[in-house]
Amino acid sequence: MKKFAFVDALGLDTAEAYRLLVGCVVPRPIAWITTVDAEGRVNAAPFSSYNYVATDPPMLAVNITSKGDVLKDTARNIRESREFVVNVADVSTMAAMHASASEYPPDVSETDALNIELLPSTRVRPPRIAASPIQMECKLDQFIVLGKGRNTLYIGEVVAFHLSTDVYDGQRVDSVALNPIARLGGPFYSALGEIFNRPMLQRPPGGEGWIHQANAPIPKKD
């Protein structure tokens, strides 16, 4: 029998709640978000309180914490421009992605300071990060202030996907080739571990033409 510690969530202070949540909700994918400010300066920062939340149209959501009343540069830029790009962070981009989380003053561009190579986007002003294997151009759909106001959920509609042909064959993204980096609790990151194959027991949304892949081979690692 497992033994369980009981933690009463009512009355938890913010730091304890954060420590518990980032330990319990793992592994988390990382949205490496690029935005531009009113002067056109490019900002980049990583966010792991992130996922996809809708498929029709495709939508992503990210939770950005405010520092008191002061918005992080990413949040301020998203509110002002209503545009952002989610660049998928992989193992090869970990060092630059992690470094871009340092607090640079708002007038300093992380992408300039860290020499992060950029590519133009097609439907939004913020550029894409060239080293990232997948970039998703997003327009802000809505934002929702949560709880006592410390957290805001920004929901963006994906208006364009850019997928490296190293990871995308025109149908599917190959997770092993993608080699995503994930966030764990504390200072830890992880890469993909063992991959399991279990047949899907339900059709995916909109999956009228769905081909059941019961015996799909497990993607190979080198």
Ligand SMILES: Cc1cc2nc3c(=O)[nH]c(=O)nc-3n(C[C@H](O)[C@H](O)[C@H](O)COP(=O)(O)O)c2cc1C
């Ligand atoms: C891997 C990683 C994940 C992070 N996830 C979040 C997050 O989900 N929400 C958040 O508000 N900050 C998160 N941060 C902290 C921001 O990246 C950090 O506050 C950054 O300085 C914000 O930059 P900006 O002011 O340029 O927007 C994360 C940092 C790292 C390294």
